[in-house]
Amino acid sequence: MKKAKRLELIPPYLFVKIEEKKEELIKKGVDVIDFGIGDPDLPTPPHISQKMRAVLDSKEAANYPTSRGELVFRRAVAQWYRQRFKVELNPQGEICCLIGSKEGLAHLPLCFIDPGDVALVPDPSYPVYKICTTLAGGEPYLLPLTAENNFLPELGKVPANILKRAKMLFINYPNNPTGAVCDKAFLEQAVAFAKKHDLLLVSDLAYSEMGYDGYRPMSVLEVPEAKAVSIEFHSLSKTYNMTGWRIGMAVGNSEAVGALATLKSNLDSGQFKAIQLAAIEALTGPQQCVEDNRQIFEERRNVLIDGLNSLGWKLPKPKATFYLWVPVPKGETSASFTEKLLDQCQIMAVPGNGYGPAGEGYVRMAITLPKERIAEAIGRLKKAKISFS
Ligand SMILES: Cc1ncc(COP(=O)(O)O)c(C=O)c1O
Numbered sequence: 001m002k003k004a005k006r007l008e009l010i011p012p013y014l015f016v017k018i019e020e021k022k023e024e025l026i027k028k029g030v031d032v033i034d035f036g037i038g039d040p041d042l043p044t045p046p047h048i049s050q051k052m053r054a055v056l057d058s059k060e061a062a063n064y065p066t067s068r069g070e071l072v073f074r075r076a077v078a079q080w081y082r083q084r085f086k087v088e089l090n091p092q093g094e095i096c097c098l099i100g101s102k103e104g105l106a107h108l109p110l111c112f113i114d115p116g117d118v119a120l121v122p123d124p125s126y127p128v129y130k131i132c133t134t135l136a137g138g139e140p141y142l143l144p145l146t147a148e149n150n151f152l153p154e155l156g157k158v159p160a161n162i163l164k165r166a167k168m169l170f171i172n173y174p175n176n177p178t179g180a181v182c183d184k185a186f187l188e189q190a191v192a193f194a195k196k197h198d199l200l201l202v203s204d205l206a207y208s209e210m211g212y213d214g215y216r217p218m219s220v221l222e223v224p225e226a227k228a229v230s231i232e233f234h235s236l237s238k239t240y241n242m243t244g245w246r247i248g249m250a251v252g253n254s255e256a257v258g259a260l261a262t263l264k265s266n267l268d269s270g271q272f273k274a275i276q277l278a279a280i281e282a283l284t285g286p287q288q289c290v291e292d293n294r295q296i297f298e299e300r301r302n303v304l305i306d307g308l309n310s311l312g313w314k315l316p317k318p319k320a321t322f323y324l325w326v327p328v329p330k331g332e333t334s335a336s337f338t339e340k341l342l343d344q345c346q347i348m349a350v351p352g353n354g355y356g357p358a359g360e361g362y363v364r365m366a367i368t369l370p371k372e373r374i375a376e377a378i379g380r381l382k383k384a385k386i387s388f389s
Helices: 005-009 014-027 046-056 071-085 101-112 128-135 160-165 184-196 254-265 273-284 288-310 334-345 371-383
Strands: 095-098 118-123 139-144 166-171 200-204 230-235 248-252 323-327 362-366
Touching (some): 005 128, 101 128, 101 254, 118 128, 160 166
Parallel strands (some): 118 139
Antiparallel strands (some): 230 248
């Protein structure tokens, strides 16, 4: 059997390796405190699952969906964007349903990247941007996100010869893995940059509902004129604890959304209609569950940050996401510190360099576990005399 060369371009998916290691330990009876994959431990709010149950037996649910998504789902997305961001979207041409936002982000480069083209990709970042640019035959050009620059890319530093070949610019605020946020000025700068250099601006807004201390993340589409150059990806995964349901949306520029919908109509037949109908309930039903979630994560964030800071770290409290981007102590690397945490404290974190070379020197901790477990993890660190020095 001779596989295609492109498969050789794919590094092992970060979380597959990490999950394997965790499973191995659990099989041996080890009590692992898992700060690994960013999968909410909280249940999907019951009114959403009830809706799914109610529609399951209907004839309507059983038939093929449309790959762009049911019009009722797209209308619910438009309503949610209007209420949340005051952004107007046309459900006919400016919204496409996705089988999770990962699916859309992964397919988008196939619509815009020809062999030899460049996509500007933050480093560190959600691995899909880089891998799927490569699979489309393109070249990711990495934009380092550093603490000195508040984990924002320095767009002015992209060389002219790269810009000539560049077709897309990915941004993701609130950010995975750094937990960083951006302000309106940065979004305006990104829109102006995309316009000037004829790029498609791809905003990944998966974490917009996880803002803390009164901070409310913005959509790039709130920037006037952004729609001319931008597509935004959103998802119900984190907002409504629905990671396993696989439903998200691409919104914004109709040409970009249309290109993705055309590609998808040849690859998949859309998401199960019962899931789309339950997602409508999530988007248009009671929203107290979102606030409840937010408060839980804010409290967990405080427990972990206060705990780490009592051990010598000097971490500011991230204003959004459920990720903490933790610098490793002197003399350690991302890999060695991850291993030390696992071996000495049975604590699972993700090595920062798994998100790109600029992630070296960090580990990512996802606070997707109860605050009591987070406190226990701090106790284990103390006992093992692990501190930041
Ligand atoms: C930045 C970012 N974008 C997109 C996704 C994909 O989310 P989903 O496919 O569940 O919508 C994730 C998941 O962790 C993420 O961290």
